[in-house]
Amino acid sequence: MPKRYGQACPVAKSLELVGDRWTLLLVRDMLAGPRRFQDLQQGLPGIPPNILSHRLKLMEEHALVTRRFYSDHPPRAEYALSDKGRELGVVVGALAAWGSRYVHRQTALVHAACGHPVEIKYFCRRCAGRVAGATIELRRRPGGRGGSTRRARSAGPARGAPAARRAPRG
Amino acid sequence: MPKRYGQACPVAKSLELVGDRWTLLLVRDMLAGPRRFQDLQQGLPGIPPNILSHRLKLMEEHALVTRRFYSDHPPRAEYALSDKGRELGVVVGALAAWGSRYVHRQTALVHAACGHPVEIKYFCRRCAGRVAGATIELRRRPGGRGGSTRRARSAGPARGAPAARRAPRG
Numbered sequence: 001m002p003k004r005y006g007q008a009c010p011v012a013k014s015l016e017l018v019g020d021r022w023t024l025l026l027v028r029d030m031l032a033g034p035r036r037f038q039d040l041q042q043g044l045p046g047i048p049p050n051i052l053s054h055r056l057k058l059m060e061e062h063a064l065v066t067r068r069f070y071s072d073h074p075p076r077a078e079y080a081l082s083d084k085g086r087e088l089g090v091v092v093g094a095l096a097a098w099g100s101r102y103v104h105r106q107t108a109l110v111h112a113a114c115g116h117p118v119e120i121k122y123f124c125r126r127c128a129g130r131v132a133g134a135t136i137e138l139r140r141r142p143g144g145r146g147g148s149t150r151r152a153r154s155a156g157p158a159r160g161a162p163a164a165r166r167a168p169r170g
Numbered sequence: 171m172p173k174r175y176g177q178a179c180p181v182a183k184s185l186e187l188v189g190d191r192w193t194l195l196l197v198r199d200m201l202a203g204p205r206r207f208q209d210l211q212q213g214l215p216g217i218p219p220n221i222l223s224h225r226l227k228l229m230e231e232h233a234l235v236t237r238r239f240y241s242d243h244p245p246r247a248e249y250a251l252s253d254k255g256r257e258l259g260v261v262v263g264a265l266a267a268w269g270s271r272y273v274h275r276q277t278a279l280v281h282a283a284c285g286h287p288v289e290i291k292y293f294c295r296r297c298a299g300r301v302a303g304a305t306i307e308l309r310r311r312p313g314g315r316g317g318s319t320r321r322a323r324s325a326g327p328a329r330g331a332p333a334a335r336r337a338p339r340g
Binding site for chain 1: 173176177178179183185186187188198214215216254257258261263265266267269271275277280283284286287288289290292293295297301305308310311
């Protein structure tokens with residue numbers, strides 16, 4: 001288990017599962033489909049095999065991936081994202097969009113059909129449309145245990161979708 | 171500088187800047203507005219002061235935050251997200267949405283106006299609407315240097331927005 005943050009916050013809790021070095025890159029590579037151990041290793045030059053093993057073991061324990069043996073002698077496994085793991089795709093996508101804008105401008109995240117850059121936005125199914133980051137809150141669910149309420153508010157509507165503002169006290 | 175991944179990929183490049191333990195939680199806390207060193211420290215129980223200092227220094231070096239002194243004697247600074255840092259809000263939001271669904275179900279990321287959960291989706295401004303994760307690609311920009319093309323494709327449209335699929339070879 002990675003180090004914990006000891007915070008009743010879904011951002012902190014998520015990072016306890018996926019915040020370790022390499023983990024989100026493994027998710028990235030498995031979004032394309034199941035991967036064998038050696039595929040993953042080749043896709044991540046520099047990852048020590050014992051670290052890759054350990055990351056995959058934790059991901060399996062947290063039900064982010066499932067492991068399937070395709071050979072018994074020698075034992076060889078392939079790894080596939082679960083639904084829970086696959087839904088991290090949007091986290092990877094958000095990093096890809098931000099990175100393409102600020103730190104790796106050689107690439108752009110585009111809509112394949114038209115070739116234009118995409119943005120990542122909040123969508124309310126109830127209101128059937130996009131909603132500004134300024135209108136997003138992190139709320140305790142009815143009957144939920146613990147957890148301080150935090151507010152996700154955009155500091156600038158033009159920015160799109162900043163999130164997770166701490167709620168005023170009281 | 172944190173460890174590098176040595177990959178021509180905006181996800182990896184982003185994680186080199188924000189993948190260190192605590193960094194995205196600092197972004198989370200500063201989305202609400204400028205924070206003094208001691209505010210940040212109080213918001214992150216367990217963070218050693220030298221680590222907090224080091225993270226803020228790196229964030230400043232990478233232009234994610236700006237520092238402003240509000241007292242000279244003793245020297246005391248407050249930290250504010252730059253535009254570049256604030257746009258990480260959607261990464262924090264994606265982690266909050268995923269975490270609220272899978273690891274911290276006490277909270278939900280909701281649209282404040284109606285109280286219903288929000289989803290995070292890709293939007294194409296050119297096509298003026300939502301586009302499925304399956305239709306997203308990471309492309310080299312015209313004239314861009316290096317960088318293998320990766321494909322961001324949803325493994326299941328119902329999932330919303332997984333991203334960053336590795337492109338088929340060739």
